[in-house]
Amino acid sequence: MDKILFGGLPYVLLMIAIVGAIWRFGSNRYTWSSQSSQFLENKVLFFGSFPWHYGIILVLLLHIVGFFIPKAILLWNGTPLRLYILELTALSFGFLALFGLLALIYRRLTNARVKSVTSAWDVLVLIVLLIQVLTGLGNAILYRWGSNWYAAAAVPWLWSIIKLNPAPDYVANLPLITRVHIINAMIFFALIPFSRLAHFVVINPYKYLVRPYQVVRWYRRAPATENIVQYK
Numbered sequence: 001m002d003k004i005l006f007g008g009l010p011y012v013l014l015m016i017a018i019v020g021a022i023w024r025f026g027s028n029r030y031t032w033s034s035q036s037s038q039f040l041e042n043k044v045l046f047f048g049s050f051p052w053h054y055g056i057i058l059v060l061l062l063h064i065v066g067f068f069i070p071k072a073i074l075l076w077n078g079t080p081l082r083l084y085i086l087e088l089t090a091l092s093f094g095f096l097a098l099f100g101l102l103a104l105i106y107r108r109l110t111n112a113r114v115k116s117v118t119s120a121w122d123v124l125v126l127i128v129l130l131i132q133v134l135t136g137l138g139n140a141i142l143y144r145w146g147s148n149w150y151a152a153a154a155v156p157w158l159w160s161i162i163k164l165n166p167a168p169d170y171v172a173n174l175p176l177i178t179r180v181h182i183i184n185a186m187i188f189f190a191l192i193p194f195s196r197l198a199h200f201v202v203i204n205p206y207k208y209l210v211r212p213y214q215v216v217r218w219y220r221r222a223p224a225t226e227n228i229v230q231y232k
Contacts, residue, residue, distance in 0.1 A: 005183060006168035010161050013190035020193030048107060052100025058093045059136070062086075063150070067158065070151035077148055086147055087140065094137045101126075101133055121195040128188050135181035143175050154182065 066073045077083040105126055108118050140146050157170035171182060 002168045002172040003166075005179075006157065006171055007166040009183070010166070010186055013186045016190045017193055020190075024193050045104070045107060048100045048103030050100065051096045052104060055093045055095075055097030055100055056133075059090060059097060062090055062093075062147075066147065066151050067155055070155040073147055073151040077145070077151075083145065083147075087145065090147065091137070091140050094133065094140065098133050098137060101129055105130070121191075125191060125195045128184060128191060131184050132181065132188060135177050135184060138177050139175070139181055142177065146178075149174065149178065 073086075076086065108114055108122065108126065143149070153170050153174060157167060160167035160170065171179060174182075
């Protein structure tokens with residue numbers, strides 16, 4: 001089973017993601033966006049979107065750093081104080097992302113206008129993201145020193161997948177919640193081309209986090225009036 005889940009499944013989901021991206025870009029490239037619902041509701045979106053994006057992006061950056069320089073992570077963690085700092089920092093970002101995600105889920109479920117434009121893909125993506133965040137936090141709380149595990153076990157497994165020589169033994173003995181976290185992450189990437197997560201891979205997708213306010217002008221035929229509303 002481990003050979004299937006951690007040896008064959010990564011390639012199956014990768015092919016789904018690649019074929020799905022080509023199909024969507026070729027069939028309707030203009031849907032390749034986050035399909036923002038900001039005009040439908042903005043207040044809850046603000047309190048959900050910013051914690052979610054900043055939290056998850058920083059967590060992903062920590063994962064990326066560990067992926068490319070795992071030995072440096074292990075060396076950093078060699079001193080207990082530095083290990084505590086890294087673990088608490090990652091845990092704080094994880095809780096920040098969870099808060100934002102729960103706010104976004106609440107918005108989707110309670111706002112009638114946003115709910116009306118919510119698709120089955122949106123629901124599936126939110127479920128996958130919630131599982132990912134909860135299993136990540138659960139792994140950090142129940143099984144300490146996740147950064148060591150990631151650098152010493154998950155990273156070598158990932159590189160074995162990239163090198164087309166899968167070595168599932170690296171992760172086969174990890175706790176169940178950790179393996180669920182890994183499998184769910186692969187499912188997440190396979191879903192990207194089929195959902196509004198497609199904006200995640202667009203060039204410079206994070207510039208809106210620091211962009212200035214937009215000026216939106218509304219025009220009416222009679223009487224000729226102009227209202228200016230600012231949106232982030």
